[in-house]
Amino acid sequence: MEFVKGHGTENDFVVLPDPDGVVDLDDGLLVRALCHRRRGIGADGVLRVVRTDTPVAAAAQVDGGEATWFMDYRNADGSLAEMCGNGIRVFARYLVAAGLVAPGAHPVATRAGTRWVTVDHSGPVTVDMGPAELGPYSTTVVGGVELDGVAVDVGNPHLACVTTTDLEGLDLARPPRYDTSLFPRGVNVEVLTPLADGAVRLRVHERGSGETRSCGTGTVAGAVAALHAVGRGTGTVTVDTPGGTLLVGVDGATTSLTGPAELVARGTWGAPVAAGV
Numbered sequence: 001m002e003f004v005k006g007h008g009t010e011n012d013f014v015v016l017p018d019p020d021g022v023v024d025l026d027d028g029l030l031v032r033a034l035c036h037r038r039r040g041i042g043a044d045g046v047l048r049v050v051r052t053d054t055p056v057a058a059a060a061q062v063d064g065g066e067a068t069w070f071m072d073y074r075n076a077d078g079s080l081a082e083m084c085g086n087g088i089r090v091f092a093r094y095l096v097a098a099g100l101v102a103p104g105a106h107p108v109a110t111r112a113g114t115r116w117v118t119v120d121h122s123g124p125v126t127v128d129m130g131p132a133e134l135g136p137y138s139t140t141v142v143g144g145v146e147l148d149g150v151a152v153d154v155g156n157p158h159l160a161c162v163t164t165t166d167l168e169g170l171d172l173a174r175p176p177r178y179d180t181s182l183f184p185r186g187v188n189v190e191v192l193t194p195l196a197d198g199a200v201r202l203r204v205h206e207r208g209s210g211e212t213r214s215c216g217t218g219t220v221a222g223a224v225a226a227l228h229a230v231g232r233g234t235g236t237v238t239v240d241t242p243g244g245t246l247l248v249g250v251d252g253a254t255t256s257l258t259g260p261a262e263l264v265a266r267g268t269w270g271a272p273v274a275a276g277v
């Protein structure tokens with residue numbers, strides 16, 4: 001099985017080309033094996049590249065619309081997620097590199113709906129992330145520290161906590177505690193600094209993947225929360241994550257995410273490897 005490895009601000013993915021949707025990912029075993037950092041390729045998640053006219057896309061209730069390609073995203077633990085902001089930018093880079101779409105703007109289907117991505121062979125990739133919906137305030141406990149946050153739905157669920165607590169001192173390796181009645185399907189938890197000079201610093205614990213170096217949907221959720229904390233509903237926010245810098249745009253109708261997306265390797269999974277190779 002051919003694969004490509006890529007990342008967006010060090011949020012890393014195994015890209016699995018499976019246009020006809022014949023690979024069985026549903027029991028989670030292959031996803032966990034691919035993503036394992038000692039026994040596998042190592043990644044925060046898998047991006048299966050599958051056509052929208054396949055039974056796999058139909059089973060995911062994907063309305064392809066104009067999109068030919070469905071990003072079937074799986075977290076490292078094998079669980080499904082609706083959307084991945086860094087993943088979709090890497091996915092789009094792969095589509096161009098593989099000659100499956102021309103450079104420019106094109107739609108990609110996800111479980112959260114179709115998103116338009118603007119991509120070339122190199123340079124930053126921008127995705128229209130759709131609206132980010134603010135929800136109720138809630139709390140979380142991160143490594144014994146209770147933090148206030150606000151729910152933000154970016155197609156997938158987030159709890160974004162704007163805090164003056166020292167971010168580096170927080171233990172995000174362990175899953176944060178959260179209100180399971182508000183987030184019955186789990187939640188991604190962001191901790192971030194208050195907005196200063198149009199920028200924030202952000203760390204994240206992702207549902208299904210643990211602490212990651214960056215999270216695109218989390219970055220959008222964090223930017224929306226940081227603007228909300230200063231009474232604003234629109235703006236442009238530079239988000240510095242441990243893995244790199246992303247730019248988020250928030251207007252009344254939608255949000256956008258811009259940043260690097262790199263393909264770094266390709267190979268064959270599961271093929272016998274001869275001695276000495």
Ligand SMILES: N[C@@H](CCC[C@H](N)C(=O)O)C(=O)O
Pocket residue numbers: 011045075080081082083084085086087156157188206207208209214215216217218
């Ligand atoms: N890293 C992604 C988000 C991946 C999904 C998330 N862990 C979830 O379960 O919702 C991103 O860049 O947005």
